[in-house]
Amino acid sequence: MKTTPHNLVMSYIYGGRRGDRPAAVNPTSVACEELMAAAESWFPQAHLDPAAMARLALAGHELIGFDSVMPQYSVHQESAAFDVEMDWGSPTMMPDGKTFPYADFGEVKIPENILEKPSLAVVLRALEILRKEVGGKATIIGKVMGPWTLSYHMVGTQRFLMAVGRRKHDLVRRMVESLAPVTIAFANAQFRAGADVVTVADHATGNLVGPYHYRDLLLPVHRQMFPQINGPVILHVCGRTMDRMELFARSGVDAYHFESANDAAEALEKVDGKISLIGNINNPEVLLGSAPEVVHEAARAAVKAGLNLVGPECAVPLTTPIANLKAIVAAVREGF
Numbered sequence: 001m002k003t004t005p006h007n008l009v010m011s012y013i014y015g016g017r018r019g020d021r022p023a024a025v026n027p028t029s030v031a032c033e034e035l036m037a038a039a040e041s042w043f044p045q046a047h048l049d050p051a052a053m054a055r056l057a058l059a060g061h062e063l064i065g066f067d068s069v070m071p072q073y074s075v076h077q078e079s080a081a082f083d084v085e086m087d088w089g090s091p092t093m094m095p096d097g098k099t100f101p102y103a104d105f106g107e108v109k110i111p112e113n114i115l116e117k118p119s120l121a122v123v124l125r126a127l128e129i130l131r132k133e134v135g136g137k138a139t140i141i142g143k144v145m146g147p148w149t150l151s152y153h154m155v156g157t158q159r160f161l162m163a164v165g166r167r168k169h170d171l172v173r174r175m176v177e178s179l180a181p182v183t184i185a186f187a188n189a190q191f192r193a194g195a196d197v198v199t200v201a202d203h204a205t206g207n208l209v210g211p212y213h214y215r216d217l218l219l220p221v222h223r224q225m226f227p228q229i230n231g232p233v234i235l236h237v238c239g240r241t242m243d244r245m246e247l248f249a250r251s252g253v254d255a256y257h258f259e260s261a262n263d264a265a266e267a268l269e270k271v272d273g274k275i276s277l278i279g280n281i282n283n284p285e286v287l288l289g290s291a292p293e294v295v296h297e298a299a300r301a302a303v304k305a306g307l308n309l310v311g312p313e314c315a316v317p318l319t320t321p322i323a324n325l326k327a328i329v330a331a332v333r334e335g336f
Helices: 005-013 033-039 050-064 077-081 118-134 147-155 157-165 169-193 211-228 242-248 264-271 283-288 292-305 322-332
Strands: 139-145 197-201 233-236 255-258 276-281 309-312
Touching: 005 139, 005 197, 005 309, 033 050, 033 322, 050 118, 050 322, 077 118, 077 139, 077 147, 118 139, 118 169, 139 147, 139 169, 147 157, 147 169, 147 211, 157 169, 169 197, 169 211, 211 242, 242 255, 242 264, 264 276, 264 292, 276 283, 276 292, 283 292, 283 322, 292 309, 292 322, 309 322
Parallel strands: 139 197, 197 233, 233 255, 255 276, 276 309
Antiparallel strands: none
8 A cells, every 4th residue: 555644544544454654643633832833823813714724734744744634623613603602712722602502402493504604614615725735645634513512512511411410311312413414514515625534523421421321312313423424434532431432333433533541452442443543642741741752652652552543632732842743743653
């Protein structure tokens, strides 16, 4: 197999032939202050302007060396399309939604022509730019919020989780099922715009809900939803998820992006080759709080555990040093 960044990543996601080295992949954001300065593309502009968004994504590939590009740095692009009041942040702060339009669990009304809303259209345009710049060279990864995460943003995380905990499951199911079409439509639009694969972030994490909640409330929606997405899907769920990885492997996704709270070797055993795994370099202690040598050691440990797709466990902290991100790339380029 010709070892190009694109071929490496796509082969590993599909469980195909092994290349001559692992791949350095970012299913979520590697944007940080140093990268913004190098790319001359700063938050909040990079959330709102397609050229700035694409330029910052390209910097992760061209300046750091990741085998993928991922141009969405916020978890609130869809929220803004629902007219949630937004604080779009700053170079040191991620965006945040300030209002919750369905705090009462009322009937969801998806905005007409939602894909034309500025906060979604900017992502689609950025993907079109990336396709022209690196299509077929680096793997272009889109990103959408899954219906569980969108429910947090529409209802408020605490309200939603209280409804889960108090067994108001009819309300929960209705909200999640109502929002799934947004995930599907935005994902498919991203494939049309130029994405090779799309990350679906849906945070049914062990830090917040039990595996039985995922099994009973969200897995049925995922199993209906993922076949309707016209391309490979990476599921991203933060936190401790070892107790539900076998369920993720049955959801219909191609890969799962996981955190360092889960042992890589054990995770590979859990999914038993049914899906690919991506991760799981720790963000706060390793990428943010350590030297490049420590990051390099962590990345090599992930490779030795059996991961072919190595990268940060989640969106990196905005003060992460570029040198630490480059250490991941250096580690995977040493091969197996």
